[in-house]
Amino acid sequence: xxxxxxxxxxxxxxxxxxxxxxxxxxxxxxxxxxxxxxxxxxxxxxxxxxxxxxxxxxxxxxxxxxxxxxxxxxxxxxxxxxxxxxxxxxxxxxxxxxxxxxxxxxxxxxxxxxxxxxxxxxxxxxxxxxxxxxxxxxxxxxxxxxxxxxxxxxxxxxxxxxxxxxxxxxxxxxxxxxxxxxxxxxxxxxxxxxxxxxxxxxxxxxxxxxxxxxxxxxxxxxxxxxxxxxxxxxxxxxxxxxxxxxxxxxxxxxxxxxxxxxxxxxxxxxxxxxxxxxxxxxxxxxxxxxxxxxxxxxxxxxxxxxxxxxxxxxxxxxxxxxxxxxxxxxxxxxxxxxxxxxxxxxxxxxxxxxxxxxxxxxxxxxxxxxx
Ligand SMILES: [Mg+2]
Numbered sequence: 578x579x580x581x582x583x584x585x586x587x588x589x590x591x592x593x594x595x596x597x598x599x600x601x602x603x604x605x606x607x608x609x610x611x612x613x614x615x616x617x618x619x620x621x622x623x624x625x626x627x628x629x630x631x632x633x634x635x636x637x638x639x640x641x642x643x644x645x646x647x648x649x650x651x652x653x654x655x656x657x658x659x660x661x662x663x664x665x666x667x668x669x670x671x672x673x674x675x676x677x678x679x680x681x682x683x684x685x686x687x688x689x690x691x692x693x694x695x696x697x698x699x700x701x702x703x704x705x706x707x708x709x710x711x712x713x714x715x716x717x718x719x720x721x722x723x724x725x726x727x728x729x730x731x732x733x734x735x736x737x738x739x740x741x742x743x744x745x746x747x748x749x750x751x752x753x754x755x756x757x758x759x760x761x762x763x764x765x766x767x768x769x770x771x772x773x774x775x776x777x778x779x780x781x782x783x784x785x786x787x788x789x790x791x792x793x794x795x796x797x798x799x800x801x802x803x804x805x806x807x808x809x810x811x812x813x814x815x816x817x818x819x820x821x822x823x824x825x826x827x828x829x830x831x832x833x834x835x836x837x838x839x840x841x842x843x844x845x846x847x848x849x850x851x852x853x854x855x856x857x858x859x860x861x862x863x864x865x866x867x868x869x870x871x872x873x874x875x876x877x878x879x880x881x882x883x884x885x886x887x888x889x890x891x892x893x894x895x896x897x898x899x900x901x902x903x904x905x906x907x908x909x910x911x912x913x914x915x916x917x918x919x920x921x922x923x924x925x926x927x928x929x930x931x932x933x934x935x936x937x938x939x940x941x942x943x944x945x946x947x948x
Pocket of ligand 1: 770772796797821822843872
């Protein structure tokens with residue numbers, strides 16, 4: 578089997594206005610994503626999604642399409658798409674950075690490998706280490722009353738774990754977490770995600786005050802510029818510290834481990850450039866006695882499917898203790914999948930269909946296509 582053509586489709590699906598997320602890095606109001614279709618000479622097609630967030634990695638649907646067409650497609654066309662590991666290395670050297678763009682192609686390669694042998698991706702990765710993937714909700718950094726309403730709504734949807742966006746203004750952050758705790762009661766597990774919005778000093782002081790509300794992790798309390806800042810915070814608070822923005826690559830994960838900067842790593846399909854790189858980050862965490870969760874930048878269905886396969890088959894992802902952010906169907910008005918994934922409030926499951934197990938609804942793709 579050989580790759581004959583790589584097609585990219587810029588799309589944008591509206592976010593339900595009352596769900597738009599606000600955090601320390603701004604508000605996520607639109608998702609200018611890129612669908613990827615890898616065509617082959619045997620008629621099989623691999624599906625991928627570049628779920629890029631410009632404020633995170635500097636990628637958007639225009640840069641992603643350009644990088645693929647100009648630098649990566651010429652290196653992949655004519656190659657055997659089932660040689661996923663080798664082609665991942667090819668992409669790494671074809672152009673620097675742009676991990677979310679590369680991940681859109683990498684998951685399409687996994688999709689093709691699965692389709693070519695008739696197995697779902699999680700079985701190719703070694704099979705299930707859990708029956709389903711526990712998931713959590715993310716409560717936007719809004720005014721306390723509004724955040725409390727959203728949290729109560731999330732409980733009604735079935736979520737028993739959630740995180741609250743903080744890192745915006747300490748007093749307001751504390752008021753928000755207090756309101757959410759009062760709304761959800763004592764039995765819902767609550768973490769906080771500051772998206773790097775606090776200084777180390779503010780983080781230490783604020784996290785200590787938040788302990789009153791029984792928070793069980795503090796995600797990316799300080800900016801991602803120096804892991805020593807994260808280590809400082811971790812040395813002075815008792816709740817587990819999670820590194821998200823600080824960990825993109827395998828080497829980032831190693832640096833966090835060496836610095837003793839975190840208890841939990843938040844892995845994404847996008848940050849490292851695909852499912853394979855994310856599994857390596859999880860293995861580093863496992864070797865160091867840490868655990869991982871899966872974070873989100875509001876992926877659409879194709880990337881959600883990839884996240885589910887990753888979590889199903891990766892022991893280094895401790896989804897029972899730190900449920901994954903496979904939550905975007907609760908944020909979007911629609912998706913481009915022909916059939917929605919089995920994602921509910923609190924759990925996500927893969928399908929048994931080959932590859933990623935998803936198909937596109939072509940009418941919806943045409944409807945949400947932009948530019
Ligand atoms: Mg995060």
